[in-house]
Amino acid sequence: MAVTPSVVWFRDDLRLDDNPALLAAIKHGGPVVAVYVLDEESAGIRPYGGAAKWWLHESLVSLSRGLAQLGAQLLLGRGPAERILPSLVAETGAGAVYWNRRYGAAERSVDARLKTGLRADGVEVASFAATLLHEPWTIATGQGTPYSVFTPFWRACQAAPPPRAPMDAPEAIDGWTGRAATDDLEEWGLLPTKPDWAGGFRDAWSPGEASAHRLLEEFLADKLDSYANERDIPGQSATSGLSPHLRWGEISPYRVLHETEEARRGATGRKAEGATRFITELGWREFASHVLFAAPDLATVNWRREFDAFPWPPLNEDALRAWQRGKTGIPIVDAGMRELWRTGAMHNRVRMIVASFLIKNLLIDWRHGEQWFWDTLVDADAANNAFNWQWIASSGADAAPYFRIFNPELQAKKFDPHGEYIRQNVPEWETDDYPQPIVDLAKTRKAALAAYDVVTRAKQESD
């Protein structure tokens, strides 16, 4: 009897390399049906922002080409996954469905319901670990609770069974050749049209698996030596640039870890230090996802609930707009916000500075910043974005203490001493056209500390 086809459902894993769901579909034996579903309708799913949609379009073009070279077509469906997957199974007569796991609450509910429904219809369903190095339920404190502090969390990860080795991409796929309904990617309208604001994105990025691997190779060959010392300097290209590729799963964290460990083997001094530091950054990525797993509403609810008492003043819309447009009159802040608008990304150090400025100098609720980043970042990630915004707001897990308010001018002196980064992004800096600061940094710092006293008092009263 002929083996039935199997479906591989691509989600946050737009790659052929180290893709256990794809390998399981091939192992199943029959023809492989590859599908991507754009689901913005299922309950609780947060629709992608504009920059993310741009990346997704380009990444799907790249994945679809890669699959075609191996012999498979990428089918596209738009709508609730719980409608599209079962109808694809019926149309193709598939006997199995495979996917790699996701960790957001709404996504997990969709997956759990689908799994139950498909199994009830006699379809085999299996899911795999491919996006995180450690499944969130495998790393817990002695009391069995999730970690809330990074250092012991990372120690526990390192004491856990080591992440598996990455698996190579298949050499060929027996692609399903029957007819099935599929959308035209162009008709999804993920790319901007009028105006086409993505010119700077195209200059800065090439989405897809091949460039993810190239970036990793270049990083390990050329930048590891200087990473530990220069990763905070926004005017240098000292970091890997991998975050959007990791976000969309174009490269697997297992592959990144494995190659970095290979590069570290036998290395000493700055190279070894760079490799360890880089692996620790992957640790922060893990930590953010584990925190999100334990606190699914991380993007909207203070992780430390005493911050619910924070007396945010009424929203100053003009100040928010000035921040979004890079017109605050604080050069390093404006440079970061304009880099974001132009390229869909911003250097990590500057993300911290602009976020602190929004929350602690403009006294604007961190959720407005989180939402703006969600709309404008190509690496917009449910865990990393919310986690880091709450980290800066001091309301998050293992967060910066509230009184640690970045002074953007001192930060600029320290990390952009010659103003290279500012000049790259704010050409009118140092001319009469550049605006005066919209706030007094010293006065607003004091106001922020006074507002924070309310949180401290509320906490003392409730203890």
Ligand code: FAD
């Ligand atoms: P590298 O230094 O080369 O680091 C390697 C990888 O480690 C990164 O690709 C990333 O996956 C991970 N990593 C590095 N720093 C962090 C961090 N602080 N937290 C979690 N993971 C990290 N990152 C996102 O991927 N998506 C987001 O939506 C996001 N929003 C952020 C919002 C704020 C307010 C801040 C302060 C940081 C945010 N970050 C986010 C983290 C970080 O800024 C980016 O991952 C980083 O700029 C990526 O550059 P890189 O890949 O060259 O980093």
